[in-house]
Amino acid sequence: MELDRTQVEHIAALARIELTDEEVESFGQQLSHILEQFELLRQLDTTDVPPTGRAADLNTVTREDVAQDCMPPEDVLSNAPRREGEFFRVKAVLEE
Amino acid sequence: MANLWELTVREAHRGLVAREFSSVDLTASCLERIRQVEDRVKAFVTITEDLAQSQAERADQVLAGGRATPLTGIPVQIKDLISTKGIPTTCGSRMLESYVPPYNATVVSRLLEQGAVILGKGNMDEFGMGSSCEHSAFFPTHNPWDLARVPGGSSGGAAASVAAGEVIYALGSDTGGSIRQPAALSGVVGLKPTYGSVSRYGLVAYASSLDQIGPLARGVADCALVLDAIAGHDPLDATSVPRPPSGYAAALDGIPAGSSPLGPQGTRDAFRIGVPQEYFVEGLAPEVKDRVEDGIRVLESLGASVQPVSLPTTQHALACYYIIAPSECSANLARYDGVKFGYSFQDTTDMWEALEKTRRYGFGPEVKRRIMLGTYALSSGYYDAYYIKAQQVRTLIRREFDQVFSQVDALVTPTSPVVAFPLGEKTADPLQMYLVDVYTLPVNIAGLPGLSVPCGFSQGLPVGMQLIGPAWSEETLLQIAHSYQQATEWHLARPQLLATG
Numbered sequence: 001m002e003l004d005r006t007q008v009e010h011i012a013a014l015a016r017i018e019l020t021d022e023e024v025e026s027f028g029q030q031l032s033h034i035l036e037q038f039e040l041l042r043q044l045d046t047t048d049v050p051p052t053g054r055a056a057d058l059n060t061v062t063r064e065d066v067a068q069d070c071m072p073p074e075d076v077l078s079n080a081p082r083r084e085g086e087f088f089r090v091k092a093v094l095e096e
Numbered sequence: 097m098a099n100l101w102e103l104t105v106r107e108a109h110r111g112l113v114a115r116e117f118s119s120v121d122l123t124a125s126c127l128e129r130i131r132q133v134e135d136r137v138k139a140f141v142t143i144t145e146d147l148a149q150s151q152a153e154r155a156d157q158v159l160a161g162g163r164a165t166p167l168t169g170i171p172v173q174i175k176d177l178i179s180t181k182g183i184p185t186t187c188g189s190r191m192l193e194s195y196v197p198p199y200n201a202t203v204v205s206r207l208l209e210q211g212a213v214i215l216g217k218g219n220m221d222e223f224g225m226g227s228s229c230e231h232s233a234f235f236p237t238h239n240p241w242d243l244a245r246v247p248g249g250s251s252g253g254a255a256a257s258v259a260a261g262e263v264i265y266a267l268g269s270d271t272g273g274s275i276r277q278p279a280a281l282s283g284v285v286g287l288k289p290t291y292g293s294v295s296r297y298g299l300v301a302y303a304s305s306l307d308q309i310g311p312l313a314r315g316v317a318d319c320a321l322v323l324d325a326i327a328g329h330d331p332l333d334a335t336s337v338p339r340p341p342s343g344y345a346a347a348l349d350g351i352p353a354g355s356s357p358l359g360p361q362g363t364r365d366a367f368r369i370g371v372p373q374e375y376f377v378e379g380l381a382p383e384v385k386d387r388v389e390d391g392i393r394v395l396e397s398l399g400a401s402v403q404p405v406s407l408p409t410t411q412h413a414l415a416c417y418y419i420i421a422p423s424e425c426s427a428n429l430a431r432y433d434g435v436k437f438g439y440s441f442q443d444t445t446d447m448w449e450a451l452e453k454t455r456r457y458g459f460g461p462e463v464k465r466r467i468m469l470g471t472y473a474l475s476s477g478y479y480d481a482y483y484i485k486a487q488q489v490r491t492l493i494r495r496e497f498d499q500v501f502s503q504v505d506a507l508v509t510p511t512s513p514v515v516a517f518p519l520g521e522k523t524a525d526p527l528q529m530y531l532v533d534v535y536t537l538p539v540n541i542a543g544l545p546g547l548s549v550p551c552g553f554s555q556g557l558p559v560g561m562q563l564i565g566p567a568w569s570e571e572t573l574l575q576i577a578h579s580y581q582q583a584t585e586w587h588l589a590r591p592q593l594l595a596t597g
Contacts, residue, residue, distance in 0.1 A: 008468075015426060015471040016433075017464055018452040027468055030526055034469065037527065038415045041485050044492065051487030052494060054305045054335070055291035055543020061334040075198035081440030090435055091447035 003032045100125035101261045102590070105318035108170050108264055112159055119159065119169025122264075123152040123213050126171045130215070130262045133594045138237050139247075139257035141176045142184050143216040155211040166321045166345065168211035173257045173266040176217040177224055178309065179298035180204050187300050188220040188232040188250075191438045191458035201298025202333065203267060203309050203326045210325050215263050218253030222460045223429065224271055224302040226250050227532040229278070230523050231462040238519070239282060240591040241557055245516040248278030248532075254312045255282035260594055265313040265322055269299055271306045272417055273511075273536025276548035279312050280511035280560020283550045283589065285577070286312045287319045288536075290567045291543035292337035294323075295330030303424035304335070306417075306540040315587060316549060316577040320344035323570060339568070347571045348578045367576060369395055370405035370504035375535055380513045383554035388510045391551035391561040391580065395508065398579055405500050405507070409492045413538040416493065418530060419473050419486035420541070425463075426470030432458060465526060494542045501566040506576055509535050511548040511560035535562060545570050549577045550586040558586075 003011075008028045012019045019027065073086050082089040100122045103111065111117055127145060134140060148171065155169030174180060177187040179197035181204075186192045200208070207214075221231035229237040229252025237252040239245040240260040247256040251268030255278035258266050268275040270288035279286025287310045294309045301307065311322035324345050329338040371392060376385060396402050434440030434454035441453035459467070473482035500507065512532055522529045539546040544564055551561035561580075563573045581587050 003472075011468050011472050011475070014475060015467050016430075016448075016451050016455055017459065017467065018449075018456040019464075020456075023461075023464070027465060030465060031469060031472070034418065034527055034530075035472075038419060038482065041412055041415050041419075041489055044409070044412060044489060046485060046488035046492070049488040049491050051484055052490040053487060055494075055540075058292070058335060058337065063331060071198060078198055079195055079437035081434055081438070081442070088435055091445060091450050093447055 003028050003035070099129070101129040103264065104315045105167070105170055105265050105313060105321050106315065109166050112169050113164055115159075119152040119155040119213060120149070122169065123148050123171050123215070126215060126263055129260070133240075133260050134262065136238060136243055136594070137240055137256050137260045137262070138235050139219055139253040139260065139262060140173065140216045141186055141188065141219050141234060141253070144183055144214055147183070148213050148215050151211070151213045155213060158211050165210045167207060167325055169213060170265070171213045171215045171263050172207060173215055173218045173254060173263040174204065175251050175254050175266070175268045176220055177269060177300040178204060178267060179300070180214065180217065183214070183217065185217065185300070186234070187224075188222045188234065189458065189460065189463070190233045191432050193233070193439065195437055197298070199298065202295035202330045204298065206326050218251065218257060218266060218268070220253055221250035222463050223300065224250040224269060224274055224307075225425070225462050225466055227273065227277055227529050228517070228522065229253065230519065231460060233460050236519055239516045240594055241283060242516065243593060245518050245557070246281065248281030248512070248516065250274040250278070251312065252278050255279050255284055255286065258282070258284045258312050258314060259591060261590070265311055265318055267309060267322075267326070268312050269307060269309045270540065271303050272421060272540050273533040275310045275312060276536050276546055276560070276562060277512050277533060279548040280562075281516040281558065283558030283591075284312055284314055285316050285319050285547070285549050285587065286310065287323065287547045287570070288539065288545060289323060289327060289570055290545045292335050293327045293568070293570070295333040295336050297330055297332035301428040303421040304428060305424060306421060308540070316574055316581050317345060317348050319547070320348055320574045342571060344571060344574055348574060367400045367506065367572070368504040369400045369402045370500055370507045371402060372405050372407045372410065372500070372507055372509060374407050374410035375509035379531065379534070380510060381515065381554065384510050384513065384515060384559050387552035387554060387559040388508070388561050392508050394580060394583055395576065398583055400576070403504065405504060407496045407500060407538070409489065409496050410538060412489050413493055413541060414530065414534055416486045416489040417537040417541060418469070419482050420490065422466040422470030423473050423483050424470065426467045426474060429463065429467055434458075462526070490541050493538055497542045497544060497566070505565065505572055506569065507564040509562045509564065511535060511562040515554050515557035515559060539564055543567060545573055547573045547577055549580060550589075551584070552586055553589075
C-alpha cells in the first residue's frame, strides 16, 4: 500500500492538520511502510468472527436521573483561549 | 538509617506510623534527592514543592491523630496526562502546555483522600504515544542506569523518578505497554490493571478501549498498596466495572520471606505458569531471554509448575494494535480545536485555517502520525479492510488468551524484547519504536492485567519479566511477583550512576 501525495493531503484534510511539504513527504513514506505491515492481517481468516470494540463486557451504563451540581462557569472558562463574558469566543462560522 | 528517599512505600508507612520520622522529613529527603539528580534525569515536567510541603504538614497532623492510611504522607509523582486540579497537566504536549485542569482525576482524589504528598507531574511521550519518552514536546527523560539511554515510555518520567529515588512511587498509564515497558527498562515494578478496574475519569484519553491507569514502584507489595487505593468502581467512568473491593496488599501479608508460597510442585495448590513460545522468537535479545528464563526457573524452584503454551495470533497483535489505537486516537484528539482550552492559533480570521494551524503547531510528529494513521483506517473505503478487520483479530487474540487461561493461572514472558536503548536510536523509524511494545500490547488488546518485575541485568541494564493473567487476576500476579521478590534481590539494586556521598 503506497500512499501518494494526494492521498496524504486528503487524510490531513480529513484530520484538519496543516502539513508542511516536508511532512507530506515523510508521512507518506512512513505511513506506507507501516501499512505494509498491516497486510499481514489479511492472512488471517476472520469469517464469522465478531469484532471486539472494547475490553470490558459492560452493557450500556445508566444512572438515576437526579440533578447534580455542575462545575462553576468560571472553572469551565478558566482555560479558554478567548472568552467574552460567560462565553467561549470563536472565529466567525457563517459568512456575511 | 538509610536515606529516607530510598524507602519503599511499605517501609515509609511503617516508619511514619512508628513516628521514626515525619512526612515533612520524608518529603524533604525526596526534594533533596530531586535537587541532586533531576537536572540529569529530567523525570518531571512540573515540580510542586510548595504544595508537597503543605500536604506533608497536613499528613503529619493525620499521622499524629492516629488516622493514617497506607499512603498517608508518602511522596508520589503523577504522570502528566492524569488531571490534577490547579496543577498544569501538559500530556507532554505543546497543545496543553498551559492547561490547568479545573478538576481532579478520580485516582488523584483517591490519593488525596489518603493524604498523599504530590511531588509533581511526570514527563511522558506526547499524549502517551511513544515507547522512549523522546516524544515529549519538552525534553527527553534519561534512564537512571545509563543517562545516555531512554527510560522507556510513555510513562518514562514515572519509571525514571522511581528508579532514581526522587519519589517513593508513581502513577502511570498503559495503553500498549506504557507502564510495564518503562518499568522494565528502568528496573522498577509496574502494574497495568484489568481494563475497568481503575477509573479513567480525568485521564486524558488516547485510546479509550485500551487505556488504563496503574502504579510504578520499587516493590511488588507497594504496587498492591497503591492498587488498593485507586481501584474500585467510579460512576464517573462508564467503563469502570462494579466489583467488591479486593485487599491486594492484605493478600500478600500471608507470604513471609523465605516461604514457598507457590506451593509444592505437583500439588493442586501450585500455581500453573505458562510460557508462550511466540514470545521467545527472533527479535528477542539473547541476554533478555536468558534472564527471563532464569526468572522462570526461580518460580519453578518456588513450587510453580511450568509448561509451554501457544498463542499463535501474537504475531498479528502489533498490526491489530496499530490500527485500533490510532483509530481511537484520531477520534479522541479531534477535541483539540483551540476553542475551549489548550493552544489556539489566533493570527487569522478564518475558522478552518485557525483549526488546521492550531493542530499543526500544537501536535508533535508522532501524534500527527497516529492521527493520520487512524483517520486513514477509519476513512471511507478502508474502514472494513483495516478497522473492522483489526477488531475481528482482537476477538481472536482474546479467545486465545481465554483458552490458554483454562490451562494455566498466569503467563511469564519478557516485558520488552530489548533493554534500554540509546537516546536517538529509534526516533527516525517509527516502526522500530513500535516493535518495542510487541510483548506488552496483546495484554491491552485483551483487557488483561500485566505486571513487570525486575529479573536481572544485561550489561548493567535492567531486564523486566512480565506476568500476564486472566481478567481480575491481579491478586495472583501480585502473589507470584511478591514471592519472586522474596526469593531474589534484583529489586534491591540501585543505579550507581546517581550514587551520592
